[in-house]
Amino acid sequence: MKYGFLGAGHLASAVVFGLIKAGVQPDDIFVNSPASARSLADKTGIHYAEEKQLIGDSDLIVLAFLPEQLKKIIQHLPADCFQNKLIISFLGSTSLDELQKSLPAAEIVRSLPNVNAEFDRSLTSIIFGSTISEKSKQLVKDFFNKIGSFVELPEKDFPAFSAIAGSGPAFVALFAQSLQKAAINQGIDPETALTISLKTLEGSTENLLSRQLLPNDLIKAVASPGGSTADGIVSFEKDDFANIVNRAILATINHGTK
Numbered sequence: 001m002k003y004g005f006l007g008a009g010h011l012a013s014a015v016v017f018g019l020i021k022a023g024v025q026p027d028d029i030f031v032n033s034p035a036s037a038r039s040l041a042d043k044t045g046i047h048y049a050e051e052k053q054l055i056g057d058s059d060l061i062v063l064a065f066l067p068e069q070l071k072k073i074i075q076h077l078p079a080d081c082f083q084n085k086l087i088i089s090f091l092g093s094t095s096l097d098e099l100q101k102s103l104p105a106a107e108i109v110r111s112l113p114n115v116n117a118e119f120d121r122s123l124t125s126i127i128f129g130s131t132i133s134e135k136s137k138q139l140v141k142d143f144f145n146k147i148g149s150f151v152e153l154p155e156k157d158f159p160a161f162s163a164i165a166g167s168g169p170a171f172v173a174l175f176a177q178s179l180q181k182a183a184i185n186q187g188i189d190p191e192t193a194l195t196i197s198l199k200t201l202e203g204s205t206e207n208l209l210s211r212q213l214l215p216n217d218l219i220k221a222v223a224s225p226g227g228s229t230a231d232g233i234v235s236f237e238k239d240d241f242a243n244i245v246n247r248a249i250l251a252t253i254n255h256g257t258k
């Protein structure tokens with residue numbers, strides 16, 4: 001099985017590292033992009049390839065450039081080069097319909113992984129195009145299982161999924177940074193403050209997941225009656241934390257409508 005990546009940015013790099021960790025041989029991965037493909041190839045042992053060769057030689061082609069680059073990239077390639085090719089798109093805002101119109105002879109999958117693919121931790125949403133065969137569907141499922149897990153979602157849910165799971169690592173990082181700043185404000189050095197923040201986030205997520213707790217159960221378990229945590233929760237609620245988060249998700253979802 002040969003994999004070809006068009007685009008070698010942050011998401012492509014995370015997925016390439018994830019595939020290699022899952023046992024894919026670097027020799028079986030090809031990459032092309034104007035800027036970063038050669039350095040990704042140097043770092044990982046995968047191969048830089050010219051676009052036409054990459055498309056011809058790959059069993060599965062990943063579109064990992066920016067949505068606005070789709071038309072330009074396809075226009076300068078021969079019209080028939082994607083004939084019967086299996087294409088997985090990572091393009092955040094590009095619909096299945098748009099992809100199918102741009103690549104009419106290909107089998108298309110629209111997907112939204114996230115950068116946690118590097119550690120086998122991407123929850124990816126996928127939707128299959130109408131022309132995809134059962135065999136190709138299985139190849140796609142195998143691909144996403146190598147970098148985490150996947151859910152099949154109707155396309156109407158992709159914008160919300162993108163805002164929460166795709167953009168989410170950035171939002172979690174923002175919360176981590178806010179906890180770090182709060183610790184620094186109390187006189188703790190920045191490095192220790194970051195460790196405290198990250199270890200607490202890591203342990204708390206693991207606690208929720210491994211004990212299958214609802215978030216509110218963990219809140220109750222930590223906020224001892226008459227204790228200090230309850231005062232922190234009241235302060236978050238007074239500042240309408242849930243609405244702050246909801247507004248940020250809405251702003252992310254509404255990006256394309258500005």
Ligand SMILES: NC(=O)C1=CN([C@@H]2O[C@H](COP(=O)(O)OP(=O)(O)OC[C@H]3O[C@@H](n4cnc5c(N)ncnc54)[C@H](O)[C@@H]3O)[C@@H](O)[C@H]2O)C=CC1
Nearest residue numbers: 006007008009010011033035064065066067090091092166
């Ligand atoms: N970064 C993330 O966490 C996520 C990104 N996405 C989607 O993944 C795609 C890539 O995003 P990032 O990796 O963040 O962007 P990036 O800016 O890090 O990488 C974009 C890549 O496209 C390449 N590129 C530009 N012109 C090209 C061409 N003519 N042929 C081939 N490659 C070309 C650039 O050289 C670069 O390697 C976007 O469509 C984005 O919506 C989706 C979910 C999460």
Ligand SMILES: O=C(O)[C@@H]1CCC=N1
Nearest residue numbers: 092093162163166167
């Ligand atoms: O910021 C973006 O547009 C992409 C889509 C989801 C995460 N990154």
